[in-house]
Every structure is written in structure tokens, then in C-alpha cells.
Amino acid sequence: MDKKKQMQFNLNNFLLSTSIALDFVSMNRYKISLGHAKRVAFIALNIGIKFDLSPEELSDLCSYSLLSSIGLNQSSDDKTFCEISNECAKEFTFLNQSENILLYQKEKVDGSGIFGLKDEEIPLFSQIIFLARTLDIMYDFGKENIKNRFDAIEFVKENLDIYFSRQIIEKFFECVKDVSFWQDMLNEQDTMMFIYASLHDFTKALDFEDILKMTTIFHKIENPQSKLIELSQIMCDFYEFEHKDKQTFLIASSLCNIGKLTLGKDLLEKVDELNIYEIEKIRTYPYYTKKILQNIIGFSDITSWAIKVQERLDGSGYILGLSAKDLNFKDRLLQTLYSYNALREDRVYRELFSHDEAIEILKFEASENRFDITIIEDLDKILKES
Incomplete structure (x- = not known):
């Protein structure tokens, strides 16, 4: 196995773990x-x-x-x-x-x-x-x-x-x-x-790209309009990530929203203002992302990045309440990309923000010590050009 291009992967181990997300969809549909x-x-x-x-x-x-x-x-x-x-x-x-x-x-x-x-x-x-x-x-x-x-x-x-x-x-x-x-x-x-x-053990070496194809499916069934994976690829290339670092980061990008499948469309697409109980429920989705991913063989780094998209540098985020000292560059990059992508999407309760509007919102958040301003400035330059 070429560890720079592949990882050990067991399909049924992966699907047993991700079935947690699909079970919530089935529960909501079929009661x-x-x-x-x-x-x-x-x-x-x-x-x-x-x-x-x-x-x-x-x-x-x-x-x-x-x-x-x-x-x-x-x-x-x-x-x-x-x-x-x-x-x-x-x-x-x-x-x-x-x-x-x-x-x-x-x-x-x-x-x-x-x-x-x-x-x-x-x-x-x-x-x-x-x-x-x-x-x-x-x-x-x-x-x-x-x-x-x-x-x-x-x-x-x-x-x-x-x-x-x-x-x-x-x-x-x-x-x-x-x-x-x-x-x-x-x-x-x-x-x-x-x-x-x-079951027999059919674990095998699999190219990162083939794993990404599978994880992307879960990303798209939760949010078909998301451009997060494409945005992540652009920024990985800008920062000149090595092949393994880039591919594992893209896999993390594709799975960071899988916990939202546990919430149900009625809540995620609610037009009216959310009450405090609904807000608290939405805040649980990174917990479920962790619950889903933590038992997948070889996914420890991927899980670590994917579950931190709602953390903030000032410690005000969730689910772990981490602060700047706990968040490495990849954590910060995925947080910023995740928030930028969300701002650039149409939602049932608002229209999308333009690139400039999204960057201004993120810069304000950075002035409050929630995001990394250097990454936001890089996003502004590279994504505006793309």
C-alpha cells in the first residue's frame, strides 16, 4: 500500500458507521x-x-x-x-x-x-x-x-x-x-x-480519491447545493497541500455536515425564527458527526477536522468549546470555508450573500476573534479570482 495515496478501507465498517445518519432520516420519515x-x-x-x-x-x-x-x-x-x-x-x-x-x-x-x-x-x-x-x-x-x-x-x-x-x-x-x-x-x-x-474481513487499500467519491455522496444528500468540497480543493491547491493532506482534508470537508442528517428537513428548512429549543437541537449536529465518524477505521484525523467546523477561536463555538490554542491551521481553514460556503448558499429564510458580503461578515467575525483573519484574506483573494 502506498500510504501517500491510499488508506486501509472496509466498506461495511464505513457503512455501518454512516448508517446512523440514514437511520435518523428513516425514523423521521417512517416513525x-x-x-x-x-x-x-x-x-x-x-x-x-x-x-x-x-x-x-x-x-x-x-x-x-x-x-x-x-x-x-x-x-x-x-x-x-x-x-x-x-x-x-x-x-x-x-x-x-x-x-x-x-x-x-x-x-x-x-x-x-x-x-x-x-x-x-x-x-x-x-x-x-x-x-x-x-x-x-x-x-x-x-x-x-x-x-x-x-x-x-x-x-x-x-x-x-x-x-x-x-x-x-x-x-x-x-x-x-x-x-x-x-x-x-x-x-x-x-x-x-x-x-x-x-462477514469476512475484506479490508483493502483504497485510493483517497475513491473514498472521496463515496463520502461526497453523504455530503450531497444532506445539501445538494453545497460547493464546500470544490472550495476546499481550490484552497488546498493554493496552500500547496501534499497529496495525502489534500485528499484527507477534502474527505473531512465532505463529511463535516453528515450530522445534519439527524436533524430533519423540517427543522433545517424552517422559515420562521427558531426558538431556543430548536437552536439547541441544531447545535447537536457536530456531536452526531463525531458519533458517526469515530468508529471508521483510519478516519481519526478526518474526524478531528470534521467535528470542529462550529468551533471559534474565542472559545464561543460548539461542541467542545475549543479556543485558538486548540485549533490548528486545518481546523481553522475548514471552519472558515464551511462558514463562507453557508453564507454563499440560498436558504429558505434568506437569499445568498455575494462574495464581498460574505467576506465582510467573516472579517467582522474575525475582528471579534472568532475566525483567522489571514485565512479570510486569502479566501477573499483566491475565491474572488476564481
Whole structure:
């Protein structure tokens, strides 16, 4: 492995960590308990094992399951959801790239689904994920409700050859005979233990650029209009960062807003003035960014930069209340770029600021000892020219 160009990366480790963000989106949309993506992966792996899938196939099935809700934050209907999810999945490094798994994740075997596919026309992974997502959304297996288990089994029986194929149902019924199938979904740690125990370790050296493609997906599903990654690239080139420093900084830029997926669109896009409780809730998002990123293998520096975008040199920021002595150059640069990018975006409650207006606001903040004036002056010069 070339440590200047690559890092060790495990896709399922990454997706299990980032699934925390997607779980909040699912919770807000479907009113179900947190842990949905892991429960989908858990159910899918149980069924996949009954099919005697290879270790590589099980790994990919887990990855697709964890990604199955990736399009939810940017969609309001099932067709768009499937299309966005499928496009996002193309940027991820599966062991064996399969076609249209998430595009067809809501197809029904009788042909009454979105795209009209029937029976074997629907990929096996898509069929497994459809059953797992459908049942957990309807019956929320993260809550202990014995009646829901019986209702879920009855629903599956009623939809033989309508929603689900006979072979999928037979494998599912083999799974539910074991009480641990249900009980392990009640505790996220038990769910995680089963998932990791079911998977081989396919950690591999991956180019920073390939990792950035994946992390950028999470950046864009939270904020499609953001130019933060592009701005970061311009400034990394200006400061002549070495390749590794530049790429890891760009990855941090792409992930510094992932915690906002936990907040919900209703709050982030609220037109009226926020009350003190809503402001306090928004201030939690760097905490969730840290919670999401801290368990990703090799991401310690990336996490450190990404969680500090709301810190300020005078100690008035959050979540850690750090001051100038605690914040290095990359911390300060990402803080400044993050704030500049926010000012340059349209919001539902205000129009965007021009470059000059944004710089003036930041300079005032710097005069109050919140930002680094040298970085702001560099931004003014370079971004005005670009």
C-alpha cells in the first residue's frame, strides 16, 4: 500500500458507521426506531446465509442493505427514491458491482411494482432487501412487540407470489424459527455482533480519491447545493497541500455536515425564527458527526477536522468549546470555508450573500476573534479570482 495515496478501507465498517445518519432520516420519515439500516442488513444476512451465499456475496448484500435508504433524504416518492439510491450506489466499491440492486429494491414478484419486473427478472439481492425493508418499516423490529412478529409472518404468508417469491419466504421462515432472530434486533450491539460475525474481513487499500467519491455522496444528500468540497480543493491547491493532506482534508470537508442528517428537513428548512429549543437541537449536529465518524477505521484525523467546523477561536463555538490554542491551521481553514460556503448558499429564510458580503461578515467575525483573519484574506483573494 502506498500510504501517500491510499488508506486501509472496509466498506461495511464505513457503512455501518454512516448508517446512523440514514437511520435518523428513516425514523423521521417512517416513525420507526433507530437502527433501521442495521436491522435490514441483519435480516438480509440471515436470509443470505440460508441461500448459502459466498462470503463475497454476503459482504455485498450487507453493503447494499446498509445503503438501501441512501436516497430517502432527497426523495418524496418511491420511484425517485429508488432512482437516487441506485445512482448513489454506483460510487461505492462493492466487491462485485451488480446492476440496479437498489433501483429494483421495491419491485414485487407479481409485476405490480414501480418498474413492472416479475419473478426472476428481479435481482435476488433486491428481493431480499425489499422483504427486509418492508417488514421493518411496517412492524419496527427494534421495539419488543410480540404481536408484531406474528403479524409480520402473517403478512408474508398473505403476500406469497404477490410481493415475495416462494424461495424468499421459505428462507425467511427458516430464520424466524430461531428466537435469537427476533431478540437480536432489539439491541443494536447484538445486531452489530451478528453482522460482524457473519462477514469476512475484506479490508483493502483504497485510493483517497475513491473514498472521496463515496463520502461526497453523504455530503450531497444532506445539501445538494453545497460547493464546500470544490472550495476546499481550490484552497488546498493554493496552500500547496501534499497529496495525502489534500485528499484527507477534502474527505473531512465532505463529511463535516453528515450530522445534519439527524436533524430533519423540517427543522433545517424552517422559515420562521427558531426558538431556543430548536437552536439547541441544531447545535447537536457536530456531536452526531463525531458519533458517526469515530468508529471508521483510519478516519481519526478526518474526524478531528470534521467535528470542529462550529468551533471559534474565542472559545464561543460548539461542541467542545475549543479556543485558538486548540485549533490548528486545518481546523481553522475548514471552519472558515464551511462558514463562507453557508453564507454563499440560498436558504429558505434568506437569499445568498455575494462574495464581498460574505467576506465582510467573516472579517467582522474575525475582528471579534472568532475566525483567522489571514485565512479570510486569502479566501477573499483566491475565491474572488476564481
